[in-house]
Amino acid sequence: MPDSSPTPLRVAVLADSDTRWKWGALTARRIAPESTVHGYLLWGRATPTERQLAEIGADADELSEVSAADFLADLGRRAHSDSGAEPFDVLVLACVGGTIQAMLHGLARAWRTADTRPAVVTGYVGVVYEKLPDGLLLRHGADLVLANSPYDARRFRAVYDGVRADSSAVTECALPFLDGRAYDPGPAERGERPYRVVFAVQPSVPAGRNDRVYLLDRAVAHARRHPEREVILKLRSKPSEHTTHIEELPYQRLAERIKDDQPANFRLAYGNMGEILDETDLLVTVSSTAALESLHRSVPTAVLSDLGVREPLGNHYFIGSGCFASWDELDAGYLPEPDPEWLADQGIGTSHELAFATARGRLTELLEQRDSSGLPPITPYYTARTAPGYLPGVLARHGLDLKGEPKAGHRSAEAQQDGMRAASRRLLRRTARGAYRAGVQRVAPIIRRWGQL
Numbered sequence: 001m002p003d004s005s006p007t008p009l010r011v012a013v014l015a016d017s018d019t020r021w022k023w024g025a026l027t028a029r030r031i032a033p034e035s036t037v038h039g040y041l042l043w044g045r046a047t048p049t050e051r052q053l054a055e056i057g058a059d060a061d062e063l064s065e066v067s068a069a070d071f072l073a074d075l076g077r078r079a080h081s082d083s084g085a086e087p088f089d090v091l092v093l094a095c096v097g098g099t100i101q102a103m104l105h106g107l108a109r110a111w112r113t114a115d116t117r118p119a120v121v122t123g124y125v126g127v128v129y130e131k132l133p134d135g136l137l138l139r140h141g142a143d144l145v146l147a148n149s150p151y152d153a154r155r156f157r158a159v160y161d162g163v164r165a166d167s168s169a170v171t172e173c174a175l176p177f178l179d180g181r182a183y184d185p186g187p188a189e190r191g192e193r194p195y196r197v198v199f200a201v202q203p204s205v206p207a208g209r210n211d212r213v214y215l216l217d218r219a220v221a222h223a224r225r226h227p228e229r230e231v232i233l234k235l236r237s238k239p240s241e242h243t244t245h246i247e248e249l250p251y252q253r254l255a256e257r258i259k260d261d262q263p264a265n266f267r268l269a270y271g272n273m274g275e276i277l278d279e280t281d282l283l284v285t286v287s288s289t290a291a292l293e294s295l296h297r298s299v300p301t302a303v304l305s306d307l308g309v310r311e312p313l314g315n316h317y318f319i320g321s322g323c324f325a326s327w328d329e330l331d332a333g334y335l336p337e338p339d340p341e342w343l344a345d346q347g348i349g350t351s352h353e354l355a356f357a358t359a360r361g362r363l364t365e366l367l368e369q370r371d372s373s374g375l376p377p378i379t380p381y382y383t384a385r386t387a388p389g390y391l392p393g394v395l396a397r398h399g400l401d402l403k404g405e406p407k408a409g410h411r412s413a414e415a416q417q418d419g420m421r422a423a424s425r426r427l428l429r430r431t432a433r434g435a436y437r438a439g440v441q442r443v444a445p446i447i448r449r450w451g452q453l
Contacts, residue, residue: 017046023125024094026176076110097138109404126289141380149347174355223266287314
């Protein structure tokens with residue numbers, strides 16, 4: 001008897017950093033269960049390393065590193081039936097806003113004569129606390145623009161409607177990595193391990209050396225004040241690696257000065273955030289998305305107010321959450337109590353099955369439309385007519401002209417010679433990326449200090 005089970009959807013994910021890969025890959029699994037996922041890692045300063053990919057825990061059936069030209073050429077070829085390449089059903093763009101806009105224009109050109117095209121999905125990897133209109137309008141043109149909560153969905157639609165852009169693509173769901181077992185405060189759950197406080201640090205918040213040293217010193221002081229507790233400084237990346245945001249002053253380097261005087265119950269740690277949260281009793285952060293993961297599990301969560309509640313820190317996003325606390329209050333034993341209404345408006349506590357039901361339904365409708373009458377051409381809000389002074393620069397950063405066509409000198413790598421030359425290019429890319437990171441983390445701070453003399 002022939003197999004009547006449906007063919008798994010083929011999903012492509014383009015990502016340009018570790019956190020965006022995590023969001024993109026997990027989103028693909030949420031909106032298209034049982035799908036096969038082909039990952040494309042866009043080459044750049046934040047291309048994730050093998051260690052970062054392993055730590056994230058978001059896998060793919062295939063994974064390759066590409067340039068923007070490589071990606072556009074491959075997606076364009078797959079959309080033509082005479083190419084012999086397997087087409088994709090869904091494309092998830094998990095990149096910074098400018099890259100998404102460039103890819104939308106490039107894909108619109110690549111698919112202009114296509115037999116069919118994938119449904120295009122995009123969104124945000126975490127809380128959206130800055131550059132909301134800019135980031136949203138750069139994402140306009142995708143078939144689905146995922147909003148991670150009811151709160152975000154309202155804001156997204158208001159921005160699109162406010163500039164006469166079609167807001168029908170906005171689709172409410174949740175952050176795909178809000179998962180894991182619920183926190184049990186009982187001592188039986190902890191077993192023999194001590195009460196654990198985890199300070200989840202961020203690459204660029206706060207940015208200044210004095211503020212980062214202050215936060216490090218307060219975490220160490222908390223460990224000294226509470227020798228019965230274990231205090232962990234949860235790191236995002238190693239000094240040789242980059243994440244979504246540039247880290248000029250890694251906490252690892254700042255901690256070197258206290259190495260000889262470090263309390264026994266304080267340590268630095270890497271690792272998957274979900275696994276860390278499995279054994280966390282109090283999560284402390286300035287404004288990390290880890291706070292949402294923690295709150296989803298009902299782990300006591302503190303958003304630090306020590307440096308103020310300010311837009312540059314991103315912690316203003318948590319106004320109304322009930323989670324603000326200072327290190328002084330935490331030292332004294334205070335545990336914040338989150339506001340239930342705020343949690344519900346952030347989509348926290350909702351099961352994935354329920355949170356992604358609407359997105360899965362919208363995707364099914366898009367695929368049915370593709371198979372019957374075809375999906376319409378991609379039409380971003382930004383065009384040569386609506387943004388003639390802005391769009392050219394956005395596209396040029398990825399080697400595209402206003403028509404979405406690659407400029408001279410930005411041909412696909414496949415159109416160039418391969419073999420040893422391709423291997424040399426990959427080696428050169430890695431070397432250049434390492435040099436860039438070294439410049440950001442080592443040379444730039446020295447130059448700034450010289451300028452202050």
